[in-house]
Amino acid sequence: xxxxxxxxxxxxxxxxxxxxxxxxxxxxxxxxxxxxxxxxxxxxxxxxxxxxxxxxxxxxxxxxxxxxxxxxxxxxxxxxxxxxxxxxxxxxxxxxxxxxxxxxxxxxxxxx
Amino acid sequence: xxxxxxxxxxxxxxxxxxxxxxxxxxxxxxxxxxxxxxxxxxxxxxxxxxxxxxxxxxxxxxxxxxxxxxxxxxxxxxxxxxxxxxxxxxxxxxxxxxxxxxxxxxxxxxxxxxx
Numbered sequence: 001x002x003x004x005x006x007x008x009x010x011x012x013x014x015x016x017x018x019x020x021x022x023x024x025x026x027x028x029x030x031x032x033x034x035x036x037x038x039x040x041x042x043x044x045x046x047x048x049x050x051x052x053x054x055x056x057x058x059x060x061x062x063x064x065x066x067x068x069x070x071x072x073x074x075x076x077x078x079x080x081x082x083x084x085x086x087x088x089x090x091x092x093x094x095x096x097x098x099x100x101x102x103x104x105x106x107x108x109x110x111x112x
Numbered sequence: 113x114x115x116x117x118x119x120x121x122x123x124x125x126x127x128x129x130x131x132x133x134x135x136x137x138x139x140x141x142x143x144x145x146x147x148x149x150x151x152x153x154x155x156x157x158x159x160x161x162x163x164x165x166x167x168x169x170x171x172x173x174x175x176x177x178x179x180x181x182x183x184x185x186x187x188x189x190x191x192x193x194x195x196x197x198x199x200x201x202x203x204x205x206x207x208x209x210x211x212x213x214x215x216x217x218x219x220x221x222x223x224x225x226x227x
Contacts, residue, residue: 004154032214043116043202044155044218051213090154094214098143098206099168102154 002027002093006103014111019063019078021106023091026072033074034092034100035065044090050074061085086110114139116219118203124225125193133188133222137205143167144186145216146178147202155202161186162208190224198226 007022025031032051036044048059055067065076074091088107094100117136125131137144143162147155157170161180180186184205190197200223204216 034215036218041223043220044204046215046217049213049215092154094216096214097168098145098208098214098216099157099160100147100155100204100214100216101157102147104154105152 002031002095002101004091004093004101004103006089006091006106008106009104010107010109012109012111013081015083016080019076019081019085019108021076021089021091021108023065023074023076023103024072025074025091025093027093027095029095032094032096033065033067034094035059035063035074035076036090036092036102038088038090038105040087047076047089081108081110083110083112116203116205116217118201118219118222120222121220122223122225124227126227127193127195129193129226130189130191131193131224133190133201133203133224135186135188135203135205135219137184137186137203138217141205141207141217142184143206143208144180144184145204145206146186146188147204148172149200149202149221151199158188193226195226198224200224 003026035047050067091103092100145160146158149155159169164180175191200221203219
C-alpha cells in the first residue's frame with residue numbers, strides 16, 4: 001500500500017520569499033513521486049515528477065523537489081514566490097501501474 | 113494537440129438519480145482513470161480502464177461503474193446518488209503501452225452537486 005502525508009494544510013509566504021511545501025510518503029515498492037498544482041475551479045497540472053532517475057528534480061515555473069529515500073520525503077521548493085504561485089499543491093505517490101495516491105493538499109497563499 | 117476533455121463541466125442532480133460523466137483522453141493515450149475529489153480533499157482513485165476493461169479499482173461501491181470505448185474514451189456512471197457523491201470528478205489519461213513514467217494527465221473535471 002502507498003500513502004502520502006503533506007505537512008501543513010495551509011502555507012503563507014511573502015512575495016519573493018522561499019516556498020517550502022512538505023511531503024512524506026510510504027511505499028512498499030520503489031515509488032514514482034509527483035507534485036501537481038490545482039488552480040481554483042481547474043484540474044491538476046503536473047509540476048514535476050521523480051521516476052528513479054536524478055534525485056533532484058526540476059519542474060515548471062521554477063519549482064524543484066528532492067527525493068530523499070532515507071527520510072521518505074519529496075519536499076517541493078521554489079527560491080522566490082510569485083503572486084501567480086498561489087494555488088493548491090498536491091503530492092502523489094504511484095508506480096508503473098499508473099495509479100496515484102494523493103495527499104490532502106497544501107494551500108499556498110502569497111502575500112504582496 | 114487536445115488534452116484530456118471532460119463533459120459536462122457542471123451538473124446538478126437530486127438524491128437517487130443517476131449520472132453519466134464523459135472523458136476523452138489525450139491523443140495517443142490508451143488508459144483512462146477516474147478520481148473523485150471532495151471539497152478540501154485530495155483526489156481519490158475510483159478505477160482505471162485499459163483495453164476496454166476495468167483493470168484496477170479503488171474503495172468505491174458498486175454504484176460507481178464505468179466503461180471504455182474502442183476509441184479509448186470513457187464514461188463514469190454513478191447510480192442512486194447520495195449527497196456525499198457531490199464532488200469534482202477528474203478524468204486522467206496515460207500511455208501504459210508506451211512510456212513507463214507513471215504520469216497522469218488530468219482534465220478540468222466535472223463538478224457534480226447532489227441536492
